Amino acid sequence: MVLERRRTPSPKLHLSLSLSIQTRIFKIIVIGDSNVGKTCLTFRFTGGSFPDKTEATIGVDFREKAVEIEGETIKVQVWDTAGQERFRKSMVEHYYRNVHAVVFVYDVTKMTSFRNLQTWIEECNGHRVSASVPRVLVGNKCDLVDQIQVPSNMALKFADSHNMLLFETSAKDPRESQNVDSIFMSLACRLKAQKSLLYRDVEREDGRVRLTQETETKSNCPC
Numbered sequence: 001m002v003l004e005r006r007r008t009p010s011p012k013l014h015l016s017l018s019l020s021i022q023t024r025i026f027k028i029i030v031i032g033d034s035n036v037g038k039t040c041l042t043f044r045f046t047g048g049s050f051p052d053k054t055e056a057t058i059g060v061d062f063r064e065k066a067v068e069i070e071g072e073t074i075k076v077q078v079w080d081t082a083g084q085e086r087f088r089k090s091m092v093e094h095y096y097r098n099v100h101a102v103v104f105v106y107d108v109t110k111m112t113s114f115r116n117l118q119t120w121i122e123e124c125n126g127h128r129v130s131a132s133v134p135r136v137l138v139g140n141k142c143d144l145v146d147q148i149q150v151p152s153n154m155a156l157k158f159a160d161s162h163n164m165l166l167f168e169t170s171a172k173d174p175r176e177s178q179n180v181d182s183i184f185m186s187l188a189c190r191l192k193a194q195k196s197l198l199y200r201d202v203e204r205e206d207g208r209v210r211l212t213q214e215t216e217t218k219s220n221c222p223c
């Protein structure tokens, strides 16, 4: 009787294979007043739906979505931050550390949330976020057409003066879901085209995840 001997990879080979797997992660933080819809926007992008119920975010909620850009799978890691001061103050340093892109959100039906953008931008600048880190402006809750307080031209002027793209959208309206996706996808495309982005080295040997700085080649992303 002949017994077939199956070849299984040695633990050593297995380890070196897993070490070679590197997934590029883009860290995008979402900032703005409480209640403007940051959680709903990030939920819409990563989960494809509008949450039935939300509560004020405490600290930060992480949501991740794998996207494919020009054949490369990239993880977009969205940091849904807390708008309320008492729920964010111990976390602020973590929000801005190694951030790749910033999404500033205001509520189109609430002028104060638009006026407060200046404070959010100052906080961001105060945490040594480089000028090369892309930033976009999002006016949310556009479905509430009868309650709009922030005119588009005012928002556009503000966005232009801060070198940001403006998206006016609604996390709630399913017809706007592509527009919500394009907020994050346009950033991911821009980031892919930049150099010096983070890679994640998955170190299974000791179970730790280490972030290292790498240099990336150019891309021809159409965004």
Ligand SMILES: Nc1nc2c(ncn2[C@@H]2O[C@H](COP(=O)(O)OP(=O)(O)OP(=O)(O)O)[C@@H](O)[C@H]2O)c(=O)[nH]1
Residues within 6 Å of the ligand: 032, 033, 034, 035, 036, 037, 038, 039, 040, 041, 054, 055, 056, 057, 058, 081, 082, 083, 084, 140, 141, 142, 143, 144, 169, 170, 171, 172, 173
């Ligand atoms: N009509 C409408 N309501 C929205 C929209 N997005 C969010 N909301 C509502 O606005 C409220 C606040 O939404 P959240 O996403 O929790 O707000 P947030 O910015 O995360 O608030 P904090 O976590 O406290 O910073 C909730 O009642 C949502 O249902 C939208 O696009 N349209």
Ligand SMILES: [Mg+2]
Residues within 6 Å of the ligand: 038, 039, 040, 055, 056, 057, 080, 081, 082, 083
């Ligand atoms: Mg929230």
